[in-house]
Amino acid sequence: MIIVMKSHASNREISFVVNQIEAYGYRVHLSQGTERTIIGVVGDDRPLENHNFELLSGVEKVVRILQPFKLASRDFHPEDTTFEVRGVPIGGTKLAIMAGPCAVESRSQLIETAWAVKEAGAGILRGGAFKPRSSPYSFQGLGEDGLEMLAEAREETGLPIITEVMAPEAVATVGKYTDIFQIGARNMQNYPLLLAVGRTQIPVFVKRGMSSTMQELLMSAEYVLAGGNRNVMVCERGIRTFEPATRNTLDINAVPLLKQWTHLPVFADPSHGTGKWDLVAPTARACIAAGADGLIIEVHPHPENAMSDGAQSLKPERFAELVCDLRRLAPVVGRTL
């Protein structure tokens, strides 16, 4: 932490700030410039984060130097985190492809899609049983019935499953069925929920909030890690910008930058990242080319009748074509599929 004093700060003001910091047991480095005096705090000053030095008389601003996350950081854990979900490797050389419908709508829709995505090359089945919907009048998911259908689809196809959990009180129920907890974009900063999944050992897939910075995404991952659950993935899924032509702006920069900052596996969601099925394949290729460890993609056998997010869902045959492309692309970036 560096404290920049105002240009006309008095010696008394400077001393007062220095004394405050030393009172918390930190050493200080003073740098008397020609325009500004700068006070550096020596050591891991994350515990000082709540102290409002900017309010002390004569202080112009406070610059925080350390990233606020520790367990999620490569500084503290340089090697890539890898693990397996029912035998499917996550985070290593092999790309992980999660696919399936936005919402579980019926047993037949789900089983049909599950077989289709498996044949096309997906390793994990996605499907929502509890759906966050901006309108109270929209389909809200099948609830526990949907979870049972997901478990059945896993039984039949052998694909592990990922599904969203939306409330801390639902963690126990969803945890009985799912192989991976999905934390949706709208819940990225639902801290009671992050704490609840952090107390389990089920892998957690944290999606970036639509206006969350990469740093905040890793702070949310930190909540889960700090709870003792080390099987965490993070996922870029598009951010909200001024551009009206797409549902979100897929932040492709986040893929390589998150890989630099964190050892956790980095996924991307080109379905929500674009909101348009005909942009999914090109941007899915882009994410792999940029270094993503895997993708999560919405696939629906009849998108025009989908009960949610049909506009961004691929038909199974188009998904199969995309996986073919990705198989040819993978070796270019040192990956397999």
Add this chain to the structure above:
Amino acid sequence: MIIVMKSHASNREISFVVNQIEAYGYRVHLSQGTERTIIGVVGDDRPLENHNFELLSGVEKVVRILQPFKLASRDFHPEDTTFEVRGVPIGGTKLAIMAGPCAVESRSQLIETAWAVKEAGAGILRGGAFKPRSSPYSFQGLGEDGLEMLAEAREETGLPIITEVMAPEAVATVGKYTDIFQIGARNMQNYPLLLAVGRTQIPVFVKRGMSSTMQELLMSAEYVLAGGNRNVMVCERGIRTFEPATRNTLDINAVPLLKQWTHLPVFADPSHGTGKWDLVAPTARACIAAGADGLIIEVHPHPENAMSDGAQSLKPERFAELVCDLRRLAPVVGRTL
């Protein structure tokens, strides 16, 4: 809903879309232009929202005409909603000022602040007992102890209280103490939570998410209203933009525009809207000048030692000055304080 066909759509494609809509029991108006054919759906087509007509062959885009909210809309409820919280009027001519510390830190801090804001002219006491914090290592609030202190402060000063509830399972507990549920910006789209507070009759104060549109804010209010709780307030609290000099960008336009769209009382939060105490007074005046029904403002007797959000908290004496300004400003916009 209006469906715009592609410039080269065939008659067969057009008929197919028309048949689909008619199959749902709607009438259709066909407009054959020189460049595009346009299909209008007659009637309240909100139930068609989930149908992905954009995916049908030959469709270029679908334009939704109706606002998705009903209960929150002035179209369906032209007069302003007004109600009282323990005798304090909300939503009428008299401005409502909520003030207090970001977080309840101790009994003495709270009582001192409560008396100070009451003397300055606030009508309602704010204070957080459960705090959403982006870092798992930050102070998370005093929990139920904090709620008890709030109730005590109400006892002593007579001020009704508002405090945040963060999880559906906490609604019963928080509801035992609070006079108003605050739904924080990060929870604006926490639908299980909105449903839970909608099942009570305790007034609900919904803050706009930091990247939520005004329409989405009113959809979240709609969740509460649809549950049967009609005592809902909405609050502009700053949105996330590219500007790095302030914590958020207070969307002053939202104040008059929300007043046009909804009959619900419209508040503003200049503390979070700016993130800097020395911008709070000018922007608070601005919000009242723009037509807000009230304000929520962070006040702390010793901001430099506040355990959260000290940088944006006013000292009691500055808050008192601000209330003086507002008293002089209120009549200019036909209000009292």
Add this chain to the structure above:
Amino acid sequence: MIIVMKSHASNREISFVVNQIEAYGYRVHLSQGTERTIIGVVGDDRPLENHNFELLSGVEKVVRILQPFKLASRDFHPEDTTFEVRGVPIGGTKLAIMAGPCAVESRSQLIETAWAVKEAGAGILRGGAFKPRSSPYSFQGLGEDGLEMLAEAREETGLPIITEVMAPEAVATVGKYTDIFQIGARNMQNYPLLLAVGRTQIPVFVKRGMSSTMQELLMSAEYVLAGGNRNVMVCERGIRTFEPATRNTLDINAVPLLKQWTHLPVFADPSHGTGKWDLVAPTARACIAAGADGLIIEVHPHPENAMSDGAQSLKPERFAELVCDLRRLAPVVGRTL
């Protein structure tokens, strides 16, 4: 400037950076922390801005401490800049109201509007002769004929005029007529244009670009100031955000923050800041309540037939009502009108 070294930077890397800085004639303050070494540069290091110390081996990031503008800064010029335009005071206690049509369309339209805004209380007449339009097929302004009409309107009404200049080669021509050069939002970073108006002594009104930071706005003012022209005003006119309900988001925070940072007069444009005539009056009041030194407002006698920006133009009678409101509001913030 502060240079933060990576956590594992070697002594050799640290020395190399130090030597580089010293080679440019600066002194260095070294702060050896437990996690990071931090190198502070002593003195006015603005000239080092182009040096890419972040690229040197072992460097994690470079934090710039000084604001990049000097002439525009209150640090170097603490008192408010004030001046007069044909007797109309700018930047002092008295508010300056500029009003008129978006575009000059005809002699009669302009003269009618000029008299109307004068009677309502405006001090300066605005009107565009050269119009930046996003479509090449839209009305582009009357050009020099429009300038002549503006001069005529000044002659008749006595109101000084402000009009936009769009290219360096037009500065001489526009300068023959106008009392104030307007630099439009799209040209805020048109540096050849800023240099050209900086070489004149005609006052310059710089509008904030729609995605420019406040710092960048002051850097554009700095271009003009550095050319020797000290009569500069800056204007908040709405920024581009994700919110689709308004044309722009008026950044009300910018008004008091710019007043802190700069001694230059700070204006606001509620017409472009909202894009909707029925939001202009409430936000105009808000800007004055927040401390703006003046406003620029679009007024058109027949907005439904305006050749540009009709949707955000006030009719003269509504503008007159607004000025009445502002007259009552001014004393609350220590101003007159």
Add this chain to the structure above:
Amino acid sequence: MIIVMKSHASNREISFVVNQIEAYGYRVHLSQGTERTIIGVVGDDRPLENHNFELLSGVEKVVRILQPFKLASRDFHPEDTTFEVRGVPIGGTKLAIMAGPCAVESRSQLIETAWAVKEAGAGILRGGAFKPRSSPYSFQGLGEDGLEMLAEAREETGLPIITEVMAPEAVATVGKYTDIFQIGARNMQNYPLLLAVGRTQIPVFVKRGMSSTMQELLMSAEYVLAGGNRNVMVCERGIRTFEPATRNTLDINAVPLLKQWTHLPVFADPSHGTGKWDLVAPTARACIAAGADGLIIEVHPHPENAMSDGAQSLKPERFAELVCDLRRLAPVVGRTL
């Protein structure tokens, strides 16, 4: 164009709107819904764009259906535009790689870089002679001397050149040297400049403004096309968002979406799109994987001493590695390099 009437609009208000439209010679389609009456305008209503029907009594909103660009649209020109610049193909199967320093700094720097990028596989040399800089105190480019050095580098290496032009009055001078005019992001809506390059036959490379929509980008291309110059390229170069970790957010969605909307060649600039050299290679691969027709990349032999944008410049050896990657990637997307 579709005009949506307010829910309580009277028949008189509806008739008035209809009459207005018919007075301009358009036919109207009336759709009387249960909640709203909707008025559709039949035909190419782009000429009505300036009419403010939203201001007529009883109108709720106006929805524009047609894209405002024509010459740039695939609707009017379905096949890809292709052309050659001194024998280098643009817009076809073969990818076009433009590379070189941000700014021309000296003859030796330029020639060294030119040979290096040529050997690595670039087809076109970039280099700025006139530099838009946010600070008046920064290096502003070598001007015409820089243009001469570019011409010399072309002479020596055979690479055609691209360089920025910043003012209409400079078009003649820059046009004497350059093979392609670059319109920088800050000048995307500098209409006098777009008109000036539109009057030449030299190819024009239009970069997206940092807060411009894709539609606005194509409107700027339309300005050039409407002037008679059909050799236009557009370039995605990152947009401004709330994310502070990167200089811009490269909008990868724009690459495939622009390819759908326009027949013009679509380029991407991963240097400005990220602002960090170590993100350039992964995002450059991403852009090609997403379907870009080419790239423009900053390369500097000694980035740490570059006079501008060093932080985002690749060293020649890293650029060569990137081109190797792209050669292996090209066939996956049906391209050659």
